[in-house]
Amino acid sequence: MxxxxxxxxxxxxxxxxxxxxxxxxxxxxxxxxxxxxxxxxxxxxxxxxxxxxxxxxxxxxxxxxxxxxxxxxxxxxxxxxxxxxxxxxxxxxxxxxxxxxxxxxxxxxxxxxxxxxxxxxxxxxxxxxxxxxxxxxxxxxxxxxxxxxxxxxxxxxxxxxxxxxxxxxxxxxAHIADRFLEAVWREALWLVKDGIATTEEIDEAIRMGFGLRWAQMGLFETYRVAGGEAGMKHFMAQFGPCLSFPWTKLMDVPEFTDTLVDLIAGQSDAQSGHMTIRELERLRDDNLVGIMRALKHTGSGAGGVVTAHEAKLARPGMPVTLERQIPPGWTDYNGHMNETHYLEAGSKATDRFMEMVGADAAYIAAGQSYFTVENHVRYLAEAHAADHLRADTRLLNGDGKKLHLFHTLMRGDGEVVATVESFLLHVDLGTRRSCPPSDAVARALAEVAEAQTRLPVPEGAGRVGL
Incomplete structure (x- = not known):
């Protein structure tokens, strides 16, 4: 295309x-x-x-x-x-x-x-x-x-x-969204011109309050919740009369005099002038990534869009169980990938391996899954934000109830940065007790084992109890 x-x-x-x-x-x-x-x-x-x-x-x-x-x-x-x-x-x-x-x-x-x-x-x-x-x-x-x-x-x-x-x-x-932005912008200009608030105080009011609610619920759903158990009708009955109060100047715009422009520009410089535009863009992007990744967990707002698009990025049948870029949120005060996220990467590789052998979302919804019993992580080299990270997975044992995996995590240049060895048991989600997997999953595991039968045992394997 x-x-x-x-x-x-x-x-x-x-x-x-x-x-x-x-x-x-x-x-x-x-x-x-x-x-x-x-x-x-x-x-x-x-x-x-x-x-x-x-x-x-x-x-x-x-x-x-x-x-x-x-x-x-x-x-x-x-x-x-x-x-x-x-x-x-x-x-x-x-x-x-x-x-x-x-x-x-x-x-x-x-x-x-x-x-x-x-x-x-x-x-x-x-x-x-x-x-x-x-x-x-x-x-x-x-x-x-x-x-x-x-x-x-x-x-x-x-x-x-x-x-x-x-x-x-x-x-x-101005379509839909910019009409809202224009209304907020008009009111913000008056608040600055009339000396009610500075540019920084207005931005704080948005990002510390309703901006967070709007990011995942929008306007009407936010107000529905505000109505409590009585719902939207109660909210509108309680707060509707406020609309007749002379609170806003939505269709009245302050004149853009040199005095007003200098006032707003000066306040903006005091608020953000210590950072370049590129630094502000990166700060904005990192914050948006963090918020949108958090929304992925519930499928709310923009997070749901990312999840739906991510599903289209899957390449079923790949021998690689993880392939992604390291997000800035995975790094710590030392400037490299934090120890907890190596385990998270190993967990995601395990999830992908489960999908590959048929223990996918439908399988779990039907009442069976694997539970992790033990992990062992070795930290071998540094990884940094924006590095490409991939995992190759070796099946060490897939007989009966047991699932023993060894994930090798590598940077894009091929250097091994960590290994994650995981031991899991197959579980009936109804009884919460271990049980053998379905015949289809057992057959898939046997096929993987056969395909990997000539591979040597990975260096460092054998650290988890069996």
Missing amino acids: KAAIIGGGVIGGGWAARFLLNGWNVAVFDPDPEAERKIGEVLSNARRALPALYDRAMPPEGTLRFSDSLADAVAGADWVQESVPERLDIKHRVLADLNAHAPADAIIASSTSGFKPSELTAEGARVIVAHPFNPVYLLPLVELVGDAATCGAAQAMLREVGFYPLHIRKEID
Whole structure:
């Protein structure tokens, strides 16, 4: 698959990274002489952050090239993403060129945050809105607006690269999400102008309070919970009258005088000026990865999208039981992978091995599984954030109720960083007592044992009790 990115700013660079790291080939056209450097820096952050969301390896990275012309960039493209400045005259000119040169079956989409499809197509262009959120390579939401059939095809393609495409049924200025952001932004400007709060205090109010709730429940579900056992009707009856109070100035915008701009810029410098933009981006990405990985455990919000996409990254039957990038959250104050996460990596390798022999989620739901009885970990070399980590698994014993595994954890350069030896017993989940596995699982284990029969016993094996 090929994506063509027209406009290589922050948003265009994010689109390029999202497609590229999901195995697509990407061509970028941007006359800015700094475009290659800027996209290179975005890609550097994306390579560090996006794979850290997943517990499976992402596909091999696609190829990236910078085109000298728009026509060359879109040749053979399956997806064309326009991310030029938010001026309608510029967009009309670029979209006309895209329609003239892009393949007839390519999806042409605009990243516009405010223009409606009817405005973009006013001069005959074939285009839908695909409005993402920064950082595009991490946040899953893309708002789709426009022709229903095209949006339907776009949804399927975007899910393949880990997005959550939301089809908006009726066009409206600024779509859905930016209308909320605009309302909050207006109120924040007044709070600063009137001396009620500084930029830092407003940010603290969001990130220490409702921002955390919104990340996993959104607006309406949050308020449903606030209604208690009586539910949403009770909440609306109790707090609905507040809407008539003169609390907000949603349609009244303070004038952007030099005084107000200097006030906000000065407060922002005092709040965050000690960090570069790239440092702030990495901090943002690390925080988003941590929050989204936490949401994976319950399948809530963006975590559910990551889990669904991760399932598509599985390559059944692989002899490798773990292949992934080490996330920043796995490192500690010494700057290397913390000891607890070597055991976590071994546990995930065990889970994958169980899947391979048929002791998968369906098997567990049917009432049988393996319980770990003992582990032994050897720490042999350092591993660091963003290192590629893989595990090869040796079956030492799979007879009867016993499952004895030896995982060898290696960096991408092939150096062994740790071994995890695990001893498990097969269990009936109804009685919570050990029992033999199903015939199908027993046969699968026997096949693995036969395939590995000529392999020597791994160095360091034999540390767990049998």
